[in-house]
Amino acid sequence: MKEFAYIRWIQKQLKTSPEVNIPSGDDCAGIKIGRNKTALITTDVIVEGIDFRLGAGGATAFQVGYKALAVSISDIAAMGGVPGLSGRDSLSSRETKRSGADKLYAVATVTLRKELSGKFAKELFRGMKTIAHKFNIPLIGGDVSSTKGPICISTTVIGIAGTKGTLKRSGAKENDAIMVTGKLGGSILGKHLNFIPRLAEARTLNTYYRINSMIDLSDGLLADLNHILKPSGEGAILWENNIPISNDAYKLSRKDKKSPLSHALTDGEDFELLFTLPMREAYKITRDTPLKIPVSFIGIICKGKGINLLTGQGQIKKLIPKGYEHFA
Amino acid sequence: MKEFAYIRWIQKQLKTSPEVNIPSGDDCAGIKIGRNKTALITTDVIVEGIDFRLGAGGATAFQVGYKALAVSISDIAAMGGVPGLSGRDSLSSRETKRSGADKLYAVATVTLRKELSGKFAKELFRGMKTIAHKFNIPLIGGDVSSTKGPICISTTVIGIAGTKGTLKRSGAKENDAIMVTGKLGGSILGKHLNFIPRLAEARTLNTYYRINSMIDLSDGLLADLNHILKPSGEGAILWENNIPISNDAYKLSRKDKKSPLSHALTDGEDFELLFTLPMREAYKITRDTPLKIPVSFIGIICKGKGINLLTGQGQIKKLIPKGYEHFA
Numbered sequence: 001m002k003e004f005a006y007i008r009w010i011q012k013q014l015k016t017s018p019e020v021n022i023p024s025g026d027d028c029a030g031i032k033i034g035r036n037k038t039a040l041i042t043t044d045v046i047v048e049g050i051d052f053r054l055g056a057g058g059a060t061a062f063q064v065g066y067k068a069l070a071v072s073i074s075d076i077a078a079m080g081g082v083p084g085l086s087g088r089d090s091l092s093s094r095e096t097k098r099s100g101a102d103k104l105y106a107v108a109t110v111t112l113r114k115e116l117s118g119k120f121a122k123e124l125f126r127g128m129k130t131i132a133h134k135f136n137i138p139l140i141g142g143d144v145s146s147t148k149g150p151i152c153i154s155t156t157v158i159g160i161a162g163t164k165g166t167l168k169r170s171g172a173k174e175n176d177a178i179m180v181t182g183k184l185g186g187s188i189l190g191k192h193l194n195f196i197p198r199l200a201e202a203r204t205l206n207t208y209y210r211i212n213s214m215i216d217l218s219d220g221l222l223a224d225l226n227h228i229l230k231p232s233g234e235g236a237i238l239w240e241n242n243i244p245i246s247n248d249a250y251k252l253s254r255k256d257k258k259s260p261l262s263h264a265l266t267d268g269e270d271f272e273l274l275f276t277l278p279m280r281e282a283y284k285i286t287r288d289t290p291l292k293i294p295v296s297f298i299g300i301i302c303k304g305k306g307i308n309l310l311t312g313q314g315q316i317k318k319l320i321p322k323g324y325e326h327f328a
Numbered sequence: 329m330k331e332f333a334y335i336r337w338i339q340k341q342l343k344t345s346p347e348v349n350i351p352s353g354d355d356c357a358g359i360k361i362g363r364n365k366t367a368l369i370t371t372d373v374i375v376e377g378i379d380f381r382l383g384a385g386g387a388t389a390f391q392v393g394y395k396a397l398a399v400s401i402s403d404i405a406a407m408g409g410v411p412g413l414s415g416r417d418s419l420s421s422r423e424t425k426r427s428g429a430d431k432l433y434a435v436a437t438v439t440l441r442k443e444l445s446g447k448f449a450k451e452l453f454r455g456m457k458t459i460a461h462k463f464n465i466p467l468i469g470g471d472v473s474s475t476k477g478p479i480c481i482s483t484t485v486i487g488i489a490g491t492k493g494t495l496k497r498s499g500a501k502e503n504d505a506i507m508v509t510g511k512l513g514g515s516i517l518g519k520h521l522n523f524i525p526r527l528a529e530a531r532t533l534n535t536y537y538r539i540n541s542m543i544d545l546s547d548g549l550l551a552d553l554n555h556i557l558k559p560s561g562e563g564a565i566l567w568e569n570n571i572p573i574s575n576d577a578y579k580l581s582r583k584d585k586k587s588p589l590s591h592a593l594t595d596g597e598d599f600e601l602l603f604t605l606p607m608r609e610a611y612k613i614t615r616d617t618p619l620k621i622p623v624s625f626i627g628i629i630c631k632g633k634g635i636n637l638l639t640g641q642g643q644i645k646k647l648i649p650k651g652y653e654h655f656a
Contacts, residue, residue: 003472003473003474004451004474005446006446007472008448009450009453010470010472013453014467014468015466017466017468019431020433020466020468020606024468024469024470028469029433029435029468029469031433031468033488039367040484041435041468041469041484041485041486042435042469043435043436043437043469043470043471043482044471045437045438045439045471045472045473045480045482046473047439047475048477049476050473050474050475051473103347105348105357105359105369107357107369107370107371108371108485109371109372109373109374109482110357110373111478111480113374118333118334119459120649121334121335122652124394125337127505128339138343138345138348139342139344139352139368140342140345140351140352140357140369141352141356141369141370142338142352142356142371143372143452143482144331144373145331145373145375145378145379145480146331146340147375147377147378147477147478147480148377148477148478149475149476149477149478150439150475150476150477152369152439152475153475154373154437154471154480154482156369156371156484158367158436158486160361164623179618183536221480223500234644235610236510239536251530257574260532292332314534321603
């Protein structure tokens with residue numbers, strides 16, 4: 001049974017519950033608590049050999065711990081972000097109120113092989129603690145066990161957001177602008193181990209602009225855009241010339257036969273924000289430049305199914321959102 | 329680095345946060361939310377080869393899924409229990425208000441080997457769903473990945489309890505009665521895979537009696553009693569004749585050279601409730617018999633360190649709470 005088929009089968013088995021206002025299938029689950037608050041919960045597992053490898057050229061113990069928690073923080077960001085960030089990115093209490101959101105908490109379970117050193121175990125925890133501290137997220141509990149196989153680290157992050165504050169995948173509307181933060185592709189060269197979850201950026205966007213839908217890029221631009229289009233019942237046109245391509249996508253492209261564009265469209269684990277919003281709001285963002293990282297206007301939501309690419313030569317090409325091998 | 333040493337080291341690294349009113353070290357973490365509510369969060373991981381094994385005489389896929397979620401539900405029970413149980417055990421809404429507690433939610437991450445069948449994966453989920461349904465706990469999210477090694481399943485259960493509703497390990501007081509539910513020992517013969525978390529029982533106890541401290545029995549009676557004594561700064565005397573010994577402890581005793589009592593005192597994973605309370609409250613429980621399972625009055629909390637056993641012959645024996653090999 002394939003992983004995605006299993007997940008779809010599980011999703012069908014899950015009963016909906018009246019107070020679960022964001023069911024399985026989005027970046028986080030949401031539970032209505034009190035009158036107008038939503039608790040956000042996300043859980044992720046990273047596995048040695050799949051999400052990281054150790055040894056020469058691979059991840060350090062610090063990076064493994066860092067990544068394990070970062071992927072869950074990125075899921076929370078994609079739902080609308082929360083305050084509680086430390087340092088100069090912090091919102092004032094007025095802004096916190098405006099965004100209607102509250103603090104995050106994390107728990108984690110770690111399985112390690114007995115032959116790994118105490119130093120390794122401590123470095124792994126230090127990586128987790130470093131990103132928790134950076135985003136002012138108390139680590140409040142956990143469980144540790146041993147394994148004879150690959151290391152598995154599971155993290156759960158919990159937050160409380162105002163009902164206003166949750167951004168779903170399903171909210172994209174016809175004529176919405178499609179925007180993305182940062183530059184895309186080639187994260188396997190390093191970014192997938194040390195990315196900064198876009199929690200501050202998502203919070204700024206959600207506080208000051210009217211965002212209709214948002215997701216974090218974990219499976220790749222095309223696959224994740226498809227995760228927005230399907231529940232929204234829409235299609236999309238992307239503009240080739242506006243896709244932001246990272247230096248690592250160019251670097252990787254010189255090693256393999258894929259184009260830098262292909263890497264930007266299909267590589268996973270960029271953990272940038274992909275979001276859609278009314279055109280006039282996109283113009284405001286372009287004018288205001290409210291973030292310290294680039295935001296690119298890469299396409300529009302339109303009627304119909306699927307994703308089309310408007311090439312630099314003015315041609316329309318159909319894109320299949322399943323990763324590079326299906327992309328002509 | 330040993331597992332417990334690693335956990336102790338991690339606990340030292342964790343900063344306390346003013347809103348975290350139950351820090352790491354109890355059965356759940358607790359976060360103050362709103363004026364007088366506490367969110368309870370617990371996370372556990374079970375690993376193939378340690379917490380279960382597959383194949384002849386081992387666990388079925390259903391039992392693996394069941395156990396993975398049951399251990400976390402048991403942790404929530406040990407903090408004071410919550411309502412939301414289905415069927416005739418349900419509290420009326422007045423009782424729900426009285427216990428000051430709210431509903432539970434669960435998320436899980438599962439890593440499976442690729443060669444395991446779709447049927448196995450589905451049965452595993454069915455086990456998890458069965459216990460979730462039994463306790464009316466919506467499964468609201470999760471993550472699935474593959475591994476080349478042992479199956480790891482991590483579960484996180486979240487609930488909201490009134491401040492009154494949380495029972496900590498640290499609350500035991502001198503002259504408290506020590507009570508335990510059910511019968512103990514030999515869970516390896518089967519109970520560790522199909523135990524019923526004592527959520528309803530913990531809730532009844534916490535609603536109608538003044539309980540000072542509570543824990544669920546996962547490491548064994550002596551080890552878990554020690555988890556109450558240490559933070560409470562107290563000692564204990566147990567009465568040999570009152571320790572409830574399970575049939576499986578007798579059965580196991582006939583196979584190995586340990587006494588049935590030793591099994592009851594040191595075997596892990598009974599997942600019964602161990603709690604302490606003022607003597608007059610213990611008498612009330614003995615008189616009322618409010619639970620459908622046995623409750624035994626096994627000893628008292630007293631000044632001093634450590635655990636002593638009053639034998640059937642009237643002798644006092646010092647017990648060392650580290651598992652059977654240290655127990656004379």
